[in-house]
Amino acid sequence: DVKVTQSSRYLVKRTGEKVFLECVQDMDHENMFWYRQDPGLGLRLIYFSYDVKMKEKGDIPEGYSVSREKKERFSLILESASTNQTSMYLCASSSRRRGDEKLFFGSGTQLSVL
Amino acid sequence: AQSVTQLDSHVSVSEGTPVLLRCNYSSSYSPSLFWYVQHPNKGLQLLLKYTSAATLVKGINGFEAEFKKSETSFHLTKPSAHMSDAAEYFCVVSDLFFGNEKLTFGTGTRLTIIP
Incomplete structure (x- = not known):
């Protein structure tokens, strides 16, 4: 079964901290993406x-x-976390093969910056 | 530049009645279009995709969508709603970026099923 794994499901950090979000895929996909998901805004790349x-x-x-x-x-890096970066972060991967654009998503990391 | 507009942020239907989730797009090229579904506390899953073959596309769980170029629409439908269809649905358009695909997501439609 194909898999995109995000290292943390929930993360709480303080303003100014450096934050690392890790994503690993086991499908040998060329393409990888980081999105954030916010209510009413959908997914933004x-x-x-x-x-x-x-x-x-x-x-x-x-x-x-x-x-x-x-x-x-x-890996996604927040150099100096701020409260407006509190969000759900989604990693995805896909094959580069034309006609095979399906994205496989991880289960997400809910980041709270206090 | 490409964009996608989901016309309803929230849709409520009774179980057993038809579902219609509306999506309009703009794209400079012949687009590929997708619908993704996100169930509560779960990852996003591909429901169906259109890539310039048949204009009526069938997906999983009884959903289908029709590509209408003249209306720049790609509405998602299902004849009879089931409780398990309650989820958030995203319409997505693809564009080429240096020969690779870049996807743009709509803002989502939350579907509620009334028992």
């Missing part, structure tokens, strides 16, 4: 990566960075 060491900004990259040192792992 933060960053995505189409290959190892590649990264592209999504629609709301400010305050975030990412790292993809290995194909299966895509």
Whole structure:
């Protein structure tokens, strides 16, 4: 069974802390994505990566960075957490093969920044 | 640039009655369109997708959607609602970015089923 695993289901951090959200997929997918989900706003793309060491900004990259040192792992970094980054964070992966654009999602990390 | 608009943030229907969740899109290219479903405390799951083949697309759990280019719509329907259909539904449009797919999500429609 295909799997996207996010390291934490719930996380509580303080303002100013550096936060790492980890995501691992076991499907050998080229594409990986980080979204945040907020009520009434749907899913918004933060960053995505189409290959190892590649990264592209999504629609709301400010305050975030990412790292993809290995194909299966895509990390989201909050350099200095702020309260407006309290949200549900979703990692996803997909194959690059044309016509196979289905996204596989992790179960999410609910981050609270106090 | 692409965008997707889900016209209703919340829809309530009685069990056994039809479901209609509305979605309009804009895209510079021939789009691929998707519906994803998110059940409470669960991850998102692909319901169905349109990729320029048949305009009427059948998905899982009895759902289907019709691509109407003239109306730029991709509405999701089901003939008879079941209690297990209660969830949040997202309409998604894809676009090409350096030859790869980039997906844009709508803001979601929460479906409530009345017993």
